[in-house]
Amino acid sequence: MIHIGIYNEHKLMGTGLAAILEQVPDFDVLFCTENKDKLMVFAQNGNLNILVLAIHDTSVRTMNLIVRLSLINPKARLLVVSFDNSEETIIKIVKSKAKGVLGREASKKELIEAIYTLRNGFDYFTSSISQMVLNQYINKLETPENKNEGLDSLSERQIEVLRLWGKSYSNQEIADELFISVRTVDAHKNHIMQKLQLKSMVELVKFSIKNNIIEI
Amino acid sequence: MIHIGIYNEHKLMGTGLAAILEQVPDFDVLFCTENKDKLMVFAQNGNLNILVLAIHDTSVRTMNLIVRLSLINPKARLLVVSFDNSEETIIKIVKSKAKGVLGREASKKELIEAIYTLRNGFDYFTSSISQMVLNQYINKLETPENKNEGLDSLSERQIEVLRLWGKSYSNQEIADELFISVRTVDAHKNHIMQKLQLKSMVELVKFSIKNNIIEI
DNA sequence: TCCTTCTATAGGTGAATCACCTAATTAGGC
DNA sequence: GCCTAATTAGGTGATTCACCTATAGAAGGA
Structure with missing residues (x-):
């Protein structure tokens, strides 16, 4: 039984x-x-x-x-x-x-x-x-190097940028908030995209939601 | 029976x-x-x-x-x-x-x-x-004016554009897929944003997820 | 100590997209 | 027939993206 x-x-x-x-x-x-x-x-x-x-x-x-x-x-x-x-x-x-x-x-x-x-x-x-x-x-197995796909691979600053962007801030607004140049904000986003191997902003939003950076 | x-x-x-x-x-x-x-x-x-x-x-x-x-x-x-x-x-x-x-x-x-x-x-x-x-x-009864906030307020075409965009298609790719001009795709997206009163692409992604247009 | 790697910063350039418009055509509702 | 909305497409200037390069500092290993 x-x-x-x-x-x-x-x-x-x-x-x-x-x-x-x-x-x-x-x-x-x-x-x-x-x-x-x-x-x-x-x-x-x-x-x-x-x-x-x-x-x-x-x-x-x-x-x-x-x-x-x-x-x-x-x-x-x-x-x-x-x-x-x-x-x-x-x-x-x-x-x-x-x-x-x-x-x-x-x-x-x-x-x-x-x-x-x-x-x-x-x-x-x-x-x-x-x-x-x-x-x-x-x-x-095929990728012996861990792709490090998660949130952990991002730096504090990168997460901060992502967080503000997730609040619908424009690059300029993010720059003002963090006291850096718009170009730097842009660079941060580029580095994030590269690191996470994402193709578009849509995927970045999905990533952010999955990792609780953006609330839905 | x-x-x-x-x-x-x-x-x-x-x-x-x-x-x-x-x-x-x-x-x-x-x-x-x-x-x-x-x-x-x-x-x-x-x-x-x-x-x-x-x-x-x-x-x-x-x-x-x-x-x-x-x-x-x-x-x-x-x-x-x-x-x-x-x-x-x-x-x-x-x-x-x-x-x-x-x-x-x-x-x-x-x-x-x-x-x-x-x-x-x-x-x-x-x-x-x-x-x-x-x-x-x-x-x-209390709100005689229909708020029309949801997916229902969008047209079929608009949803179609949103769906492709949600698949990380670029405007050009969407245009090719639907046999229309890039400008039209752009116009569709603008109309969607206006209609839904959304401030940014991030919010549009959220909306799409909520309405099962984008899978997460 | 020196070398490498990562990070944060910022700029250049050209393409793409956004945010405002206008506008013609078509279809549906009253 | 008139009005509204949808679809289509263009104009323009600002913004952002997608490629780069580049420097200064921090962390870590040989």
Whole structure:
């Protein structure tokens, strides 16, 4: 008997998952909740084998939730079902201690397969996802020099310029604010673009949002 | 016997909904798909009474899908299950010809109740949602002048330009893509900025992200 | 210590874009 | 028929972008 818990912010969908799993004789659904606090209590159950987490975003809160769950009950293995199966999201989930990941294209059969696999002590990733992870790994190998793509590679001054620019300041306004020449502001932006390998201002805005420099 | 069709981009969740509905003796699940093209074919089935649509975003594409579905088979009443139950989203869904809306907090019982209600010719909205709609209606009365702040105020062409620009296309590239002059592209962007009362490109990117024109 | 690398600063130049306009044509609504 | 909006495109000057170069200082390694 495999004891399973379900968490889904979308209550109806959680109930749906439960309905699927209850069809399998080996499976026993211990709980199914859309409430985070209740989840934290239920998750401490010593009998719990598998915890199915359906997530709808990849916010810091959500990722922290996964980490916390893996800490409060290491015996319960985490199976994350994610609607968003972009490369970025998958990497985030894998990093956050999940033992298995299913994407939006997963089938009922795959869900059941994944649970058995996790129960047997192995990790499970949907084929499309494992391919993705592999690609990511290969890319890492191919660039021995870490591209240093993140915020860390930027200097304080560069971030400051980016921050003001993100507030819709013009170059002139930024220059006035920082008591430097407009050309310097321009140079800073150029250096940032070069360093981050971005093609356009649109991508720079996206980067800034991802890194919490610009609020949306 | 109520004949039901299910569409959910998240295949697993669609299967889950099917599992719930199959437990009800009165219900007959005709199909359950995550494929838009197949949905379009299945939806034409004359026997179809209820079409359950689980949606994960409120992009123009998704809303158009709802409208199209209501047109190709007016007999099949649409029940939309939305993860996002913000006021904005609900209004969009209601506008798009859906006969019923369920939010993320809906229960299995409510789903079944909603289907019976729709079958009987009435509309169904979760309580939290109907309250919201009411509030919105009151607000509308209070502001006779439509603010027209959103995506709706933009023309198809303007959205198209915005979409390409959001893909980091330069004005010249957009012009080539759409077979128009660079100046026209520029004019479109100016009109967009004016209409939306945006101060900078940064704000335009934010707007585009909020409205699912740019993916992040 | 010297050498290298990174950073902050600022300038040059030409192309592209922005921010203001005007304006013709067309389509839709009242 | 009139009015409004959309699409198209051009003018002009300011601003910014995308390439460079260049200097002074700081940090770090051989």
